[in-house]
Amino acid sequence: MEVFVQVVDAGGFSRAADNMQLPKATVSTLIQQLEAALSVKLLHRTTRQVTVTADGAAYYERCLQILTDVKEAEESLSRTRLSPSGRLRVDAPTGLTSSILIPALPAFFERYPDIVMELGSSDRPVDLIEEGVDCAVRGGALGDSALIARRVGVLNMVTCAAPAYLEKYGVPGHPRELERHRCVNYFSAKTGKIYDWDFTRDGERIQLPLPGMIALNDSNAYVEAGLAGLGIVQMTDYLLMDHVHAGRMTQILTDWISDPIPINIVYPQNRHLSTKVRVFVEWVAELFDSHPGMRVRQMAPPQPQRQPEAA
Structure with missing residues (x-):
């Protein structure tokens, strides 16, 4: 039952075998034995994918409940x-x-x-x-x-830049001034969409896309881009504030808050x-x-x- 549930969840024998740390041949054999014992076809197999049959889907739901009950029973009696x-x-x-x-x-x-x-x-x-x-x-x-x-x-988000960048391009005093600066953008690893920047102060909210020479989708790489002076960055404070305290970055627009x-x-x-x-x-x-x-x-x-x- 555990192997069958894993195969359905993973959509294939290879990934299920990896997840369970079992040989693929063992997973395949166990499913064949299960289908033979039940006299029911549980899975449709093609060269590209594995899908569950109607009987297999109903059996899958019962398996989940049974495995949950077994797990709870074991844990109630174990250390x-x-x-x-x-x-x-x-x-x-x-x-x-x-x-x-x-x-x-x-x-x-x-x-x-x-x-x-x-x-x-x-x-x-x-x-x-x-x-x-x-x-x-x-x-x-x-x-x-x-x-x-x-x-x-x-x-919590903060907006920062490397001191050398600010010495060269100046310190923006308002979010709208960022449109004249170089900004390091962040894009979604799932959709590829570049995220807008947002700022709020005294009930005023500003949300805008900003120009940049580079966009990244990894937070550590994003911080490194800011440290390298590629532009202004907006990132979580736990990643930036140590650099601010060490003088490697300067926090700007401190009277504005970005959405947590x-x-x-x-x-x-x-x-x-x-x-x-x-x-x-x-x-x-x-x-x-x-x-x-x-x-x-x-x-x-x-x-x-x-x-x-x-x-």
Whole structure:
């Protein structure tokens, strides 16, 4: 039943085998044995894809419930409630992974030493079910209704530039002045759409596309572009503020606020939430709640700007 559910979710034998860390031949044999035992064809197989039959779809739903019941029964009688164990597959954005999750993971593994984590890091929204991911940390609006989401924080945005860039091109005093500057844009890894920039002050809201010589879809690369002086950047403060404090970047337009980005942990709604996933979700919520960069903030007081030197 577990193999059958994995094949349906993954849409094929090879990906299911990878997700379960089994040989493809073993997965194929188990499905054949299951169909023979049931005397029912569960899957349509072609050279390109595997799809579920009508009988297979009905059996799939029953399997999910049965496997959930079995898992709950096992956990009620085992030590996994006290010491969760096993492989946990997680996906999270690159900047958040490197700056917040990884530095805190030693404390997680000290608390849960029997969990083995596979942590994917990219700004590409993965398909949790197809790719066999237990849960994912995602920023921004959620469009997948097949997932359960838990809000765990927000990402606050700041606008910055390298000091050398500001010395050469000047310091903008209003968001509209950015239209005369070089800006580093960010585009969606899923749609390719370049995101607009937004600013709010005293009830006035400005949202606009801005010119730029380069656009990126990886947050770490985006920050590096700003440090290299390629233009003005707008990114999460936990990625930029260390550079500001070290003098490598200068924060600008500090009397304007950009929309905070909600951050959620998502997981499939038709799956039993295992103990290892549950404790990870709770740990991330606790971690983000204690992080100053993850809280909704009020308008920051204006800060003196570094003016460009006279030519």
